[in-house]
Amino acid sequence: MKSRLFAGVAGLAAAFLVAATPATAQEEAPSEITVTGSVGLVTDYRFRGVSQTDKEMAIQGGITATHASGFYVGTWASNLSGWGTFGGSNMELDLVGGFATEVSSGVTLDVGLTWYMYPGGASETDFAEPYVKLSTTVGPAKALLGVAYAPKQQALGRWYNDADAYASGIPDNPGAKSDNFYVWGDVSGGIPDTPVSLKAHLGYSDGNSGLGPNGTSVAPTGSYLDWMLGADLAVGPVTLGVAYVDTDISKSESAYLTPNFASTKNGSSIAGSTVVFSLSAAF
Numbered sequence: 001m002k003s004r005l006f007a008g009v010a011g012l013a014a015a016f017l018v019a020a021t022p023a024t025a026q027e028e029a030p031s032e033i034t035v036t037g038s039v040g041l042v043t044d045y046r047f048r049g050v051s052q053t054d055k056e057m058a059i060q061g062g063i064t065a066t067h068a069s070g071f072y073v074g075t076w077a078s079n080l081s082g083w084g085t086f087g088g089s090n091m092e093l094d095l096v097g098g099f100a101t102e103v104s105s106g107v108t109l110d111v112g113l114t115w116y117m118y119p120g121g122a123s124e125t126d127f128a129e130p131y132v133k134l135s136t137t138v139g140p141a142k143a144l145l146g147v148a149y150a151p152k153q154q155a156l157g158r159w160y161n162d163a164d165a166y167a168s169g170i171p172d173n174p175g176a177k178s179d180n181f182y183v184w185g186d187v188s189g190g191i192p193d194t195p196v197s198l199k200a201h202l203g204y205s206d207g208n209s210g211l212g213p214n215g216t217s218v219a220p221t222g223s224y225l226d227w228m229l230g231a232d233l234a235v236g237p238v239t240l241g242v243a244y245v246d247t248d249i250s251k252s253e254s255a256y257l258t259p260n261f262a263s264t265k266n267g268s269s270i271a272g273s274t275v276v277f278s279l280s281a282a283f
Contacts, residue, residue: 037063040280045078048182048203048218049226049247051270052092054082055263062094070101072112080118083260083270086214088120098131107136114148116155124213127155129180141189150207152177156218158210166256169215180207180218195235199243201228215260220271221253230276241278247271 038061044051045058052058064074076094084092098112110133117126129150136143150156157176165172184203191197202225209222230243249271254261261270 032068034066034068035063036066036283037061038280038282040278042276042278044245044274044276045080046228046245046274046276047084048205049224049228049245049249049271050083050220051263051274052078052080052082052084055265055268055270055274056081064096066100069099071097071099073097082264084216086118086121086125088118088122090121091119093117093119107134109134122214124154125216127153127218129182139189140192141187144186146184146186148182150180150218152179155212156180156208157212158208158217159213160211160215163256166211171213174213178208180205182206182219195233197232197234199228199230199232201226203227211257211260217257220257220261221249224249224253224271237283238279238281241276241280243276243278244273245276246273 040060042058042060044055045053045060058078058080060076060078062074062076064072066072074096076096078092080086080090080092095115095117096112098110100108100110100112103109111131113128113130115126115128127150129148131146131148133144133146135145154175154177156178157173158178159171159173159176160166161173182203182205184201186199186201188197188199204223204225205219206223207219208217209219211217224247226245226247228243228245230241233240249269251269254269254271259267262268263270
């Protein structure tokens with residue numbers, strides 16, 4: 001009797017182990033979807049060189065899910081103030097989707113679309129912008145070249161044409177549509193045997209040289225350059241950053257945009273040179 005009981009228990013244990021083995025192997029198999037994200041604090045949110053937070057601080061964060069095939073979706077958000085504020089929650093919410101793949105040894109092609117949203121604000125200020133990016137590694141440095149083209153949309157249109165319209169805040173050309181072109185290059189690389197890395201950016205915008213439906217424009221003066229030089233210090237999962245940001249938008253070029261294009265505190269240009277400090281953590 002005891003031998004039969006022992007044999008029965010042993011059989012059940014063996015069956016359990018056999019049944020459990022596939023589940024364990026399945027749990028240990030690498031996932032086809034990778035989720036990454038970050039959260040950060042910056043002293044000024046600069047979008048293509050122009051402050052979107054009235055030259056004040058911003059809390060930002062994003063998350064991206066990437067499939068092993070190369071397809072990905074993600075979202076990113078920041079608070080807003082002053083120029084670029086469209087009411088509602090005073091927040092920018094970007095929805096991103098695309099596909100990235102290695103097209104040759106060490107060269108990655110990334111094709112996607114960003115949908116810029118302003119939840120609860122003026123709906124005509126939301127717009128879509130497709131992009132194409134090529135990235136590679138050159139020695140210890142990483143290099144990226146990107147092109148973004150937003151087709152004609154109301155959010156990018158020139159709704160104000162003359163001084164009276166600018167002064168009154170009432171558009172004289174409502175519903176107008178325009179497109180926007182942006183090309184940029186990024187270079188970054190770590191300093192050997194240190195937790196410090198250097199970074200640089202240069203961009204060129206070409207679009208509506210007036211004000212859109214809510215008194216703003218993605219390319220405020222029609223066409224301009226923006227650039228950035230900076231450094232990051234990695235301390236575990238936390239990164240401390242500093243960057244010098246500037247544009248070639250002069251006061252005379254942006255005079256017709258005032259007071260929209262000026263700080264509410266002292267009237268200074270929101271596209272002038274500044275130093276931005278940042279604190280971020282990735283996961």
